[in-house]
């Protein structure tokens with residue numbers, strides 16, 4: 001068990017959204033008017049109830065959601081300050097906020113910068129108005145440019161852009177054009193995710209009723225490989241299966257997850273990990289807030305990982321990132337066939353998957369852990 005004092009990374013879940021996007025099954029609370037004061041008070045209560053304060057300063061603090069930018073300029077600034085008062089930050093801590101472009105004005109960006117936010121992850125998804133409409137997004141095609149300008153003018157230089165690829169063919173989405181428009185924003189980092197159809201979403205229901213045909217595997221593969229080609233040619237390193245960064249702009253927070261180090265999770269549905277035990281909070285905002293009102297720890301569950309589970313998780317995390325995985329003697333014959341197929345490389349006794357390998361990530365991790373268990 002790793003001591004809590006070893007925790008250097010914290011995630012705060014802000015569940016509010018203006019509406020549910022057509023593909024989203026995250027733990028969100030749809031609110032027209034966001035209860036900013038109540039939410040900040042509840043977060044402060046969770047920090048107290050769980051006795052969360054750390055003598056070691058945090059290296060990264062990440063506000064995800066939901067849509068943290070729905071707290072507004074001053075609201076989010078107060079939340080950052082409330083958390084940092086209990087969980088102090090190092091001098092060069094990475095403080096990230098997930099934001100939707102329509103929430104970012106020059107005034108909002110200035111409040112965030114003054115509160116210490118130095119990285120913003122913008123949920124752009126597409127620049128095609130028709131596609132944005134289909135996704136139920138709240139912004140138009142020009143909003144990302146205005147948001148990036150506001151952030152940079154306020155002094156927040158480190159900007160990441162989120163995009164979604166492999167959309168249903170029927171939409172006629174031009175993925176190449178969206179990549180071009182994203183690159184024109186000069187982002188420092190891009191996160192590109194393939195669309196997945198989750199049952200409990202509007203999209204899941206459209207697919208179930210036969211109104212929308214989900215994208216085929218070939219479409220997914222060609223979008224994934226085009227993304228790799230275009231972004232690496234533009235100078236980005238493909239450092240994790242879904243993430244690309246300019247040199248030195250890798251997400252320090254998300255990289256900590258992929259290294260398997262401990263982190264705190266605060267807020268409804270947030271997960272934390274101490275190196276052995278994973279715990280998560282109750283999922284629904286109202287239930288989470290109620291438990292805190294009663295002075296209770298809002299824990300929703302926990303699991304203690306066995307040595308075998310930790311090994312599988314280490315294989316999965318290592319192979320999804322460019323850090324790779326240390327080879328063991330038993331892997332050699334299996335891995336040789338992957339190298340021949342162009343799915344992996346081996347250097348300095350470290351196994352790394354190629355983009356072709358990442359397209360088979362789950363199957364390769366399963367094959368590797370099965371192989372290791374037999375030796």
Ligand code: SF4
Pocket residue numbers: 016017018019020021024025026028065066067100123
């Ligand atoms: S803004 Fe993000 S979290 Fe909210 S519904 Fe859309 S995808 Fe889900």
